Amino acid sequence: MKLKFTKMHGAGNDFIVVDAINQQVSLSPEQWRRLADRRFGIGADQILVVERPATEGVDFRYRIFNSDGGEVEQCGNGARAFARFVSEKGLSSERSIRVQTMQGIIAPRLEHDGSVTVDMGAPVLAPAAVPFDSSGLGGWDEGADTAWPLDIGDKTVFVSVVSMGNPHAVQVVDDVDSAPVESSGPAIEAHPRFPKRVNAGFMQVVDRHHIRLRVYERGAGETLACGTGACAAVVAGIRRGLLDSPVRVSARGGELSIAWAGDGQPVFLSGPAVTVFEGEVEI
Numbered sequence: 001m002k003l004k005f006t007k008m009h010g011a012g013n014d015f016i017v018v019d020a021i022n023q024q025v026s027l028s029p030e031q032w033r034r035l036a037d038r039r040f041g042i043g044a045d046q047i048l049v050v051e052r053p054a055t056e057g058v059d060f061r062y063r064i065f066n067s068d069g070g071e072v073e074q075c076g077n078g079a080r081a082f083a084r085f086v087s088e089k090g091l092s093s094e095r096s097i098r099v100q101t102m103q104g105i106i107a108p109r110l111e112h113d114g115s116v117t118v119d120m121g122a123p124v125l126a127p128a129a130v131p132f133d134s135s136g137l138g139g140w141d142e143g144a145d146t147a148w149p150l151d152i153g154d155k156t157v158f159v160s161v162v163s164m165g166n167p168h169a170v171q172v173v174d175d176v177d178s179a180p181v182e183s184s185g186p187a188i189e190a191h192p193r194f195p196k197r198v199n200a201g202f203m204q205v206v207d208r209h210h211i212r213l214r215v216y217e218r219g220a221g222e223t224l225a226c227g228t229g230a231c232a233a234v235v236a237g238i239r240r241g242l243l244d245s246p247v248r249v250s251a252r253g254g255e256l257s258i259a260w261a262g263d264g265q266p267v268f269l270s271g272p273a274v275t276v277f278e279g280e281v282e283i
């Protein structure tokens, strides 16, 4: 079958975006994997699928597949690309839309300066809901962050666990450039205390309104930026008393901005959304 797609990125986190409203799209995990392959396919960190809404009160359904072919709950950078795509394709004439993902409803808004701001909903902080198995590690203090010990080979790292719909484990490092992302990232992603695996964030605090961040993403490896990872890192940093909202997040692929007013409140993610090229592929 022929598949029309648009290649996009948000701060270097790159996507294949597919309109499943105006074309029939039904691919296997292996076919998604092949499309995302940077040698045998188009190449992307994630594939974003635009569908008609399945419930009342939302404008679209938004499905996300990692480059390993697995379908996941949320993608923050992808939400900005999604909003740009449906506007450019004439699927919506609204600047603000409501979008249903596997794990909740998010609300992207096209800004007049060309950026996109997304209401990502409130973070989920209870370990069991992330999900994180904290058994044997003591209690959880809802009022302040708990940095949980994780044994990674012969060392122990301390992570904050946060869900933005998808699971994140965030640790503070002195310098992201020398952080052991390539070695610790895969070990954290697959750690048995994360039954759904996890995105592993490495956060360097520059000042109370600025961090540098690298993320080894579940199902994709290190990406140049991770939107939900930026949200999770800022939430963890604020709860640990290290940061104050808003926070500038410097990722390797570009700059994001995160605002959060505290527990129970939504996280707002702002940043770029860029269309690179259109294409059609036989799959």
Ligand SMILES: N[C@H](CCC[C@H](N)C(=O)O)C(=O)O
Binding pocket: 013, 045, 046, 066, 072, 073, 074, 075, 076, 077, 078, 166, 167, 199, 217, 218, 219, 220, 223, 225, 226, 227, 228, 229
């Ligand atoms: N790898 C993530 C999905 C993509 C998240 C990221 N690209 C973002 O911008 O939030 C996961 O398996 O939960």
